[in-house]
Amino acid sequence: MSAAATAGTYSPASSAGEKRRERKEELRRHLAEDADWPRADGRSFHDCRPAFMQTGPTTAASGSAYAEFGKTKVIVSVFGPRESKKAMLYSDTGRLNCNVSYTTFATPIRGQGTDNKEYSAMLHKALEGAVMLHTFPKTTVDVFALVLESGGSDLPIIISCASLALADAGIMMYDLVTSVSVSCFGKNIIIDPTSDEEAWQDGSLMVAYMPARKEITQLTLTGEWSDGKITNAVELCMDACSKLCDILRERLKDASSLAE
């Protein structure tokens, strides 16, 4: 990737909720700062890693995108719409075929990234609501994601990167989908966790969001959460998603003006 492209940072503002929540948030941040474990990369709890995204790394594909969030590096290629495989059952509408794979060197231990089948399913679920499947009847759009380096929050980054690649391929979409996850540590919520942070989290929550339409396409939650925190975390994620989406839009517009 050339040095010309700037890394855009985005962080959800503390004004994600109403004013009342804002004050609460402020309080929490102070509490967080009192905690004796600053985040390893020097971020505050509600800071996302700098996001670097670019379209068009692979020329053979209809569309492609590269994303780098801290250590996490993902490349997504989109092929098609092309003829569905012969073994598939007949379908009037188009299909979205998603596949996530890890390079053998993506993880500290070689070939460890095994949960990619689950990720493939999750990627599909996050994107299918955003793609206008009826515009390419009976054909398939293949979305292949390759994680070059796994550095935490892999799935949200794959989702955001895949939606950028789909847009780059010119696939009709209702909206771009961006995704952000948060980890819960006791009372603290930290956004865009790294893999070290993910390994010790008490709970995690991931939101895939269509910012312009204000719709959540995918939401998963595990571990220990109290109700108030869920609302808070979802709003935090949604705000970060909107900001990430602005970066995506910028990249698409850059690519569009470059093409002329």
Next chain:
Amino acid sequence: MEPNNEQFTNSIGDAPLHRCQHSPHLATAAFSSSVAAASGDPRCGAQPRLDGTVRLSTDRLDASGDGVAGGSFPHCGRPPPLWPHPGGLLPNRRPLALRRSIFPCPRPRLASAREFARRRLRRSPSREQRYAPAAPRTMVGLSEGEKHFIRGGIAQDLRTDGRRRLQFRAISVETGVIPQANGSARVRLGATEVIATVKAELGKPSILHPDKGKVSIFVDCSPTAAPMFEGRGSEEFSAELCVALQRCLLGGKSGAGAAIDLSSLIVVDGKVCWDLYIDGLVVSSDGNLLDALAAAIKVALSDTGIPKVNVSLSATTDEEPEVNVSDEEFLQFDTSSVPVIVTLTKVGKHYIVDATSEEESQMSSAVSVSVNRHGQIRGLTKRGGAGLDPSVIFDMISVAKHVSRQFISVLDSEILAAEAAE
């Protein structure tokens, strides 16, 4: 549905026994467990209510308890169970044959349509490595009229089998069905039937967590349940269920919020622990498999006895400790924190609980929330492609919390009854 107030009526006869005001925007949920032969309740489409029926209605009922909430059936010999009182143990189980006989066959027309769809699906399943977008169960062959009927019914709060939107089907629970396992349970939710087994084996704790045992969850969708569970389609579908269950039961990576306290499974620190294998089997599928499986796992865990282990520590610490497994003494799990899953399926503008396959085929999206006894959310999964407004999701979570409380208490009384019957 624009629910306004919530009342929790547990009515036997005319007066509600128990009522509490919760969050004001929730639905009125009248919840009654009734023992009945066929009753002429016009609103239920002459659907007789069974022993242990979970009724959650969103009717704005007044306290007089009209047809829906009123679970009084004078010709029934014994009093209906009072719950939420898990302790109030009543033998509310009936012989299976009797249950079957009073359960009328629902619309045969739909059944034949589904059968047709299944036969059509018998064709060769895809063999390639891809994620099938439509889960096999959504492929129910319905005509336009039938679809309209289902959607219209849900909009009017009267579903095709006579239930209301937030009403479960009859649930029946049996424990100890698999003698080979340490704990097992069979749960029937309408025509959906699942079996969950818990098997404990001695193993070695992982290096990363030497003070914790291991729990793994697997789900198998048997092709005997439905022809569509043949081949790869079922693999993906069961993997989806499996992931959802893991997410809801195993908690965060640090172990917080897990349904089972992993440190209770340790025998010797860093050396010996119990490996718990939780297996779910779908015997018959008519929608809402996730809720049924989670319920079955909860019941199976409460049925599980882990053999008591005597460890004779040898002098040198390097040696493998000698482990003596008792076959007489068993330890019971603390299952109080095992959550149940409540899936809210959105059809049109409304959402329903405990959807049948036909209803699931009409869903735009579904949110499965796992809630424990204390009303804490332990996991959440969304299915279906359509996007949801955040406020709708929050609304669904609070409804799921409310529904789960009643679901748990029904399950508790069923567990006690099942144990008593054993």
Next chain:
Amino acid sequence: MAATAMDHDGGEVVTPGELLGNSSLLAGLGAYADGRCVRASITGHRRLVPPPPGSTDQRSTVEVVGHKAHGAVPQPGSVVIARVTKVMARMASADIMCVDSKAVKEKFTGMIRQQDVRATEIDKVDMFQSYRPGDIVRALLSLGDARAYYLSTAQNELGVVSAQSITGGTLVPISWTEMQCELTGQIEQRKVAKEATIGILDKR
């Protein structure tokens, strides 16, 4: 791609999901109506098209002219140009090359079944007397089955538009069932497309 630079001068670049206007506009290509507003569905330049003169709806159409749109996809009812790859007793298979007027980027397989070759006497069709591998065929597309698109040439304007004889010379149509080799004068059997009316077909 289809749009030239002239088409979108000045039009701002929009990305999927971005608001293009409210319900006072109609959604055109690359846009969709979402409740009361119109949003973009692809990346490209926003362009306003005034209503055609004499139409009852006075609203302008807003469209997004893509800087990059995905390749053409066979839609049911489109007229395609295909190259015959294999001829069997009951059907011939063909690779689709153009959908309407656009070339496809990916490989799409079509199938001309025996009963779809011509409109009359469909049970007497001999596939080998209708098509040969390498023929360029104009056909009407339907979605077909799981394996292939179905192509139909059961209209006068549909059938072989270009073919080579065994010797390699160009075949010239002489009737609706026969073509003649330019070099040798040999006559070969084909289901020949009536050439004059391409324009009519393209408008459907």
